[in-house]
Amino acid sequence: MSDRYFKRGYNLVEYVITKYRDLTVMAIVSDGRVEDLIADEGKKKLNVGDIVIAKVTDITANISSAFLELGESKAYMTLSGDDRVRPGDELPVQILKEACGNKEMTVTKKLSIPGKYAVVSLASDGTPRLHISRKLTDTSVRTRLQDEISPMLDQYDITLRTNAADGAKEDISAEIHEISGVLSDILERAATRTVFSRLYESTCLFTAAIRDSRYAGDKVIVTDQPDIMQDMSEAFPDIKIRLYQDDSLPLSVVYKIGYNIESIRDRRVWLKSGAYLIIDGTEAMTVIDVNSGKTDIKGSREDTFFAINKEAAKEIARQLRIRNISGMILVDFINMKKHDHYEALRICIEKETACDLSGTIFVDFTKLGIAELTRKKTRCPIHELL
Secondary structure (H helix, E strand, O other): OOOOHOOOOEEEEEEEEEOOOOOEEEEEEEEEEEEEEEEEEEEOOOOOOEEEEEEEEEEEHHHHHEEEEEEEEEEEEOOOOOOOOOOOOOEEEEEEOOOOOOOOOEEOOOEEEOOOEEEEEEOOOOOEEEEEOOOOOHHHHHHHHHHHHHHHHHOOOEEEOHHHHOOOOHHHHHHHHHHHHHHHHHHHHHHHOOOOEEOOOOOHHHHHHHHHOOOOOEEEEEEEEEOOOOHHHHOOOOOEEEEEOOOOOOOHHHHHHHHHHHHOOOEEOEEEEEEEEEEOOOOEEEEEEEEEOOOOOOOOHHHHHHHHHHHHHHHHHHHHHHHHHOOOEEEOOOOOOOHHHHHHHHHHHHOOOOOOOOOOEEEEOOOOOOEEEEEOOOOOOHHHHO
C-alpha cells in the first residue's frame, strides 16, 4: 500500500518531522489536525538550554543587567541584588531565549537540567527547595510528591513536572539522581575549561517537545529523514517510529505542513462558523479581534456570540502555538451580556492552552471584556526564520 494511504486514526498524536524550504520542521498532529509547529534552522551553534562559559563585557547598574560574549554570539543577563559580577568575569551561563530580530539572546546563571519528571537546578540562595508544577492541582498528589521527594533535597533545587504525577517514586528518584550528577559534572568542568567552551548541549527541540508533550492519545513519530529516524529510535524506544518513503507525494503535503506554515503569514483566519479572527502583531503585544463575519445568526444572539467565542478560543490557542506568538496577548471577543458565558469562556481558554509547552497563561478579562493572556518566549516565530 502506498504511504499516502497510511491509516490515520482518531485518538492519535503524530509527530511529523520533515524538511520545508531551509528548515527542519516538526508538526504535532492530533486527530489529523496540525496543532503545533516547531522549526529548527540547523545553522545555530548555540541553542536554548545549552550551557557555555561566557565573558562579561559590561554591567548596566541602572537596569540591573550584564552583557556578555559567547564566542560569536552576544547575550543579555538580568542581575539580582546579590549578584557580584564584574566586566572581565568568566562564568557558566545557560541560554534561556534565542536571539530574535534586534534582540540578543538571554542567558541566566541559574543552571538547570530538565528530565521527564523533574528539573534539577542551582539553588538561588544556596538553600535547596522543592517546587511542584502549578498544573498539578490535586492536593493529594502534591502531598504525596512532597513527602516522597523532599528527602532527596541535597544541594540543588528540584522542580517536579506534571509527568511526575504518573511516575513511580523509584523512577523519579533515579532521574533526579542522574540529572544531579550531570549538573555536578558541569560545575566541576566549568572550573577548568576555557572561555566560550560549551559545557552542556541541550536536548534537540524535537526530542524535548515529544518528551514533554501533553497531548493525549497513541503516539507515532513519522519522518522522511533516515538520520532523524535513527535519532528518534534511540531517544524513544517505546514509541512507534515510521519512515515515510513515498517520493510521489511529499510528507509536508500529506500532513498539510506547508499549507499551515504559509498560512502563518495571513492576518485573517476563518472559522468554520463563518466568523473570523484578525491577528495583528506589534512591538509591545499581539492583538486578536474576533468578528462574527458570515455567521448565520439563528435564535438568540447571545447564544450565537457565545458559540462563536468558544470556537474562536480553540482556534486562538492553536494559532498561538503554530505561529509561536509570545509576550502579551489581548483578545477582543464578541461582547456578551451573561457573566456565566464569560466564566465558561475562561474555562475553555484554559483548557485549550493546557497542552502548550510554552506556557500560555490566561490572566483575566478586563472591564471591557478583553481577554489578557501571556505566553513565554524561547524561540523565534517561524515567519521570522523564513
